[in-house]
Amino acid sequence: MIKEIIKILENTKIKRPLVHSITNNITVNDCANIIHAAFGAPTMAQDEREVEQITSLCSSLVLNLGALKAQDAMLKAAIKASELNHPIVLDPVAAGASTLRSDTGKILLEDAKISVIRGNASEIRALAKGSTTTKGVEANQIDSTTEENLSKAIEMVFNYSLQTGCIIMMTGAIDLISDGKTTAVLHGGSEMMSRITGAGCMLTALTATYCGANPDKCFESAVTAAAVMNVSAELAEKRVRELTEGTASFRTRLIDFVSMISSEQIIKNIKLEILKK
Amino acid sequence: MIKEIIKILENTKIKRPLVHSITNNITVNDCANIIHAAFGAPTMAQDEREVEQITSLCSSLVLNLGALKAQDAMLKAAIKASELNHPIVLDPVAAGASTLRSDTGKILLEDAKISVIRGNASEIRALAKGSTTTKGVEANQIDSTTEENLSKAIEMVFNYSLQTGCIIMMTGAIDLISDGKTTAVLHGGSEMMSRITGAGCMLTALTATYCGANPDKCFESAVTAAAVMNVSAELAEKRVRELTEGTASFRTRLIDFVSMISSEQIIKNIKLEILKK
Amino acid sequence: MIKEIIKILENTKIKRPLVHSITNNITVNDCANIIHAAFGAPTMAQDEREVEQITSLCSSLVLNLGALKAQDAMLKAAIKASELNHPIVLDPVAAGASTLRSDTGKILLEDAKISVIRGNASEIRALAKGSTTTKGVEANQIDSTTEENLSKAIEMVFNYSLQTGCIIMMTGAIDLISDGKTTAVLHGGSEMMSRITGAGCMLTALTATYCGANPDKCFESAVTAAAVMNVSAELAEKRVRELTEGTASFRTRLIDFVSMISSEQIIKNIKLEILKK
Numbered sequence: 001m002i003k004e005i006i007k008i009l010e011n012t013k014i015k016r017p018l019v020h021s022i023t024n025n026i027t028v029n030d031c032a033n034i035i036h037a038a039f040g041a042p043t044m045a046q047d048e049r050e051v052e053q054i055t056s057l058c059s060s061l062v063l064n065l066g067a068l069k070a071q072d073a074m075l076k077a078a079i080k081a082s083e084l085n086h087p088i089v090l091d092p093v094a095a096g097a098s099t100l101r102s103d104t105g106k107i108l109l110e111d112a113k114i115s116v117i118r119g120n121a122s123e124i125r126a127l128a129k130g131s132t133t134t135k136g137v138e139a140n141q142i143d144s145t146t147e148e149n150l151s152k153a154i155e156m157v158f159n160y161s162l163q164t165g166c167i168i169m170m171t172g173a174i175d176l177i178s179d180g181k182t183t184a185v186l187h188g189g190s191e192m193m194s195r196i197t198g199a200g201c202m203l204t205a206l207t208a209t210y211c212g213a214n215p216d217k218c219f220e221s222a223v224t225a226a227a228v229m230n231v232s233a234e235l236a237e238k239r240v241r242e243l244t245e246g247t248a249s250f251r252t253r254l255i256d257f258v259s260m261i262s263s264e265q266i267i268k269n270i271k272l273e274i275l276k277k
Numbered sequence: 278m279i280k281e282i283i284k285i286l287e288n289t290k291i292k293r294p295l296v297h298s299i300t301n302n303i304t305v306n307d308c309a310n311i312i313h314a315a316f317g318a319p320t321m322a323q324d325e326r327e328v329e330q331i332t333s334l335c336s337s338l339v340l341n342l343g344a345l346k347a348q349d350a351m352l353k354a355a356i357k358a359s360e361l362n363h364p365i366v367l368d369p370v371a372a373g374a375s376t377l378r379s380d381t382g383k384i385l386l387e388d389a390k391i392s393v394i395r396g397n398a399s400e401i402r403a404l405a406k407g408s409t410t411t412k413g414v415e416a417n418q419i420d421s422t423t424e425e426n427l428s429k430a431i432e433m434v435f436n437y438s439l440q441t442g443c444i445i446m447m448t449g450a451i452d453l454i455s456d457g458k459t460t461a462v463l464h465g466g467s468e469m470m471s472r473i474t475g476a477g478c479m480l481t482a483l484t485a486t487y488c489g490a491n492p493d494k495c496f497e498s499a500v501t502a503a504a505v506m507n508v509s510a511e512l513a514e515k516r517v518r519e520l521t522e523g524t525a526s527f528r529t530r531l532i533d534f535v536s537m538i539s540s541e542q543i544i545k546n547i548k549l550e551i552l553k554k
Numbered sequence: 555m556i557k558e559i560i561k562i563l564e565n566t567k568i569k570r571p572l573v574h575s576i577t578n579n580i581t582v583n584d585c586a587n588i589i590h591a592a593f594g595a596p597t598m599a600q601d602e603r604e605v606e607q608i609t610s611l612c613s614s615l616v617l618n619l620g621a622l623k624a625q626d627a628m629l630k631a632a633i634k635a636s637e638l639n640h641p642i643v644l645d646p647v648a649a650g651a652s653t654l655r656s657d658t659g660k661i662l663l664e665d666a667k668i669s670v671i672r673g674n675a676s677e678i679r680a681l682a683k684g685s686t687t688t689k690g691v692e693a694n695q696i697d698s699t700t701e702e703n704l705s706k707a708i709e710m711v712f713n714y715s716l717q718t719g720c721i722i723m724m725t726g727a728i729d730l731i732s733d734g735k736t737t738a739v740l741h742g743g744s745e746m747m748s749r750i751t752g753a754g755c756m757l758t759a760l761t762a763t764y765c766g767a768n769p770d771k772c773f774e775s776a777v778t779a780a781a782v783m784n785v786s787a788e789l790a791e792k793r794v795r796e797l798t799e800g801t802a803s804f805r806t807r808l809i810d811f812v813s814m815i816s817s818e819q820i821i822k823n824i825k826l827e828i829l830k831k
C-alpha cells in the first residue's frame with residue numbers, strides 16, 4: 001500500500017487535477033488552499049446556473065453538507081459528475097444535528113454515484129443508522145473510535161460500505177477506511193486538529209484532489225489523504241510546540257506540511273494497518 | 278474581578294460550550310477558530326430551515342449584523358435561544374452605515390432577549406442614538422473613546438445599558454462594559470487590531486464562548502473576553518515586532534495567544550478599572 | 555514612474571480609503587486583510603438592499619465575478635459608483651469557464667464605467683475575444699504571457715484597452731498594464747503565488763485600494779499594485795524558504811510584506827519597463 005500511496009502523490013503532482021468543491025463558507029478558503037497545497041487546482045463554484053458547466057471541466061467533485069443553501073447546485077453538479085464518472089466525495093457535515101442535513105445527505109446518496117463518504121464518527125453513524133447524537137460539527141465522544149470499540153467500529157464501517165457501495169472514511173483519533181473488501185486503520189495525527197475549524201473539510205478536499213488525479217484508485221487515494229493529513233499534523237504540532245505557537249499557527253503549518261510532504265516523510269511516519277475480510 | 282475572570286476561563290475549558298454563530302462570511306473562519314482557541318466548539322449554521330434545531334443543541338448564540346442575508350435565520354434562532362435562556366450576543370456590525378442594518382438591529386433588540394451588545398463606538402452610538410456617523414466597519418474617529426471624552430462615554434454606555442437591559446460592550450482603544458450597575462474600563466490591546474479584519478467579530482465570538490459556559494455571569498464573561506483579547510493582542514504584537522512580521526502574522530498570533538492564554542498572563546497584563554454607580 | 559508609485563503609496567497611507575468590495579466568499583477574508591495591509595479600510599457589503607448606500611460612503615469599488623449570487627448588488631453598486639465617479643475595478647474571475655460569468659462580465663462592462671479590468675491571461679482573453687480556454691480560476695498555460703508571445707500579448711492588451719476605454723491589467727508570470735497610451739511590463743513575483751488561492755483577487759483589491767486614494771491616477775495605481783504584489787511575493791518566498799515553510803505561510807507572509815512595504819524595497823526590487831505607443 002505504501003507504494004500505491006507514493007504513486008498517487010506523484011501522479012497528482014503531474015496531473016494537477018481541477019477539483020470542484022461545493023462547500024461551506026466557514027472553511028472554503030482552507031479547502032481551496034489545501035487543494036493547491038496538494039498540487040490540485042480548486043474551483044468552488046456553487047451557483048446552480050453554472051455548476052454543470054464548471055464540473056464538466058473538472059476531475060472530481062466535493063459535496064459538503066455545510067453548503068446547505070447550495071442544495072440545488074449540489075444535486076445538479078452531482079448528477080453531471082456521476083454521468084461523467086468523476087469521483088464524488090461527500091462530506092456529511094453535522095448530519096444528525098438537523099433533519100435538513102440528514103435528509104439532504106440521503107437525497108445526494110440516492111441520486112448521485114458517491115465514491116467516498118468522509119465524516120467523523122457521529123456523522124457517519126447518523127447517515128448509517130439514523131442516529132442523532134451529532135452535536136454541531138464535532139464528533140460526540142460516545143461515538144468516537146477508540147481502542148476499546150475498534151473492532152465494532154471496523155465492522156460498522158465495513159458493513160456500511162457494503163450496503164452503500166461507497167468507500168467509507170470515518171476519521172478521528174483513529175481513521176477507518178473501507179471499500180467493503182479491505183479496511184485501512186490509520187493511527188496518528190494530532191490532538192490540535194480538534195482545536196481548529198476545518199480539519200475534516202480539508203481532509204475531504206484532499207481526498208477529492210487525490211481521487212481526481214487517480215480516479216481508478218479512490219480507496220488508495222482516501223488512504224493517501226488520511227496519511228498525508230496525519231503525518232502533516234504531527235509535523236505541524238512538533239513545529240508549533242518548538243516555537244511556542246498556538247492553534248492558528250497549527251492550521252497554517254498543517255497546510256504548509258501538506259504542500260511540502262515527501263514520500264520519505266510518509267514512509268517514516270505512517271501508522272497504517274490493512275485488514276482483508 | 279480577577280478571580281472571577283480566572284474562574285470563567287477554567288469553567289470554559291471544562292464545559293467546552295457549543296456556540297452558535299450567525300455571522301458574516303468575511304470573518305466567519307476567524308470566528309470559528311477563536312471559539313476553538315478559547316476551548317469552545319463552533320457551529321455557524323445559518324439556514325433558516327434548521328437554525329432552531331441547531332441553536333437548541335448549543336449554549337449561546339451570536340447574531341452578527343454582517344450576516345444580512347440570514348436575517349430570517351437570525352430572528353428564528355434568536356427567538357428560540359431566548360426561550361431557552363441562552364445568552365445572546367449581538368454584534369451590530371456597521372449599524373448606522375445603512376438603514377437596513379440599523380433597522381435589523383432594532384428588530385432583533387425588540388424580538389429577542391439580548392444579553393450583550395458588542396460593538397465599536399460608532400456602532401453602539403448608531404443603535405443608542407440613531408446617529409449615522411458609521412462609515413463601514415471601522416469606528417469613526419469622532420466617536421472613538423479617548424481619555425478626553427472618557428467620562429461622557431462611560432455615562433452613555435451605562436445609560437444605554439439601563440435603557441435596554443443589555444450588557445453594553447463598547448470596544449476600541451479603550452473598552453467600556455456596563456450592565457447598568459457596574460462599568461468596567463479596560464485599557465491595553467494593540468493598534469495592530471485596526472490593521473486586520475475581524476478583530477471586533479472575533480471579540481464578539483469570544484464573548485459568546487465565555488457566556489455559553491457561564492450563562493449566569495455574562496458581565497464577567499464580557500470583561501474576560503475583552504481582557505483575553507487585549508492581553509493576547511499585546512503578546513502578539515510583541516512577537517510580531519521581534520520577528521519583523523506584519524499584519525497577517527499578527528492575526529495568526531492573536532488567535533495563537535488566545536489559545537494559550539494563562540491566568541498568570543492575564544493577572545500580569547490586565548489593565549482593568551471597575552466603577553460602581 | 556517610480557516617483558509616482560511612491561507618491562501613490564504615501565497618499566494611500568494618509569487618505570486610508572474605504573474600499574467597497576463585492577467579492578467571492580472563497581478569498582473575501584484575504585481581500586479584506588490586504589486592503590487593511592495597504593492602509594485602506596474594507597467593506598464587503600453585498601446585500602442589494604444596501605449596496606448603494608454603502609458604496610456612497612466609499613472611495614472605490616471592486617466587482618469580482620466570483621460573487622455571482624450578488625449579481626444584482628454588483629449592478630446597483632456599479633451604477634451608483636459610476637455616478638459618483640468612483641474608480642471601479644472589475645475582476646472577471648473564471649470568465650470563459652461558464653456562460654453565466656462571461657455574460658455577467660459583459661453586462662457590467664456595458665452598464666458601468668469600469669476603470670480597471672484585472673484578470674489572468676485566460677480571463678482577459680475570454681472577455682476580449684469571447685474565447686473559452688478558461689479552466690476554473692487558473693490561467694490556461696496556452697494563454698499565459700511568456701517571453702515568446704510577449705509582443706503579441708502587449709498588442710492585445712493595448713488594443714483591448716483602446717477598445718474598452720478601460721485600463722487593462724493582465725497579470726501572471728509577466729504583468730501587462732495598459733491604458734491605451736502607455737503599457738507597463740512588470741516581471742518578478744513568485745511561483746508560489748500559483749500555489750495559493752486568492753493571489754489574483756488580492757491584487758484586484760490592492761489595485762482598488764490605491765485607486766481609491768488616487769482616483770486621478772488609476773493607471774499608476776494599477777502599476778503600484780502589481781509592483782507591491784510582486785516585490786512582497788519575492789520577499790515572502792525568500793522568508794518562507796529560509797524557514798522551511800510552505801504555501802500557507804507564504805500567503806501569510808505575502809500580506810505581511812504588503813503591510814510593511816517601503817519605498818526603498820520597491821525601488822530596489824521593481825522590474826518595470828514602460829512602453830509608449
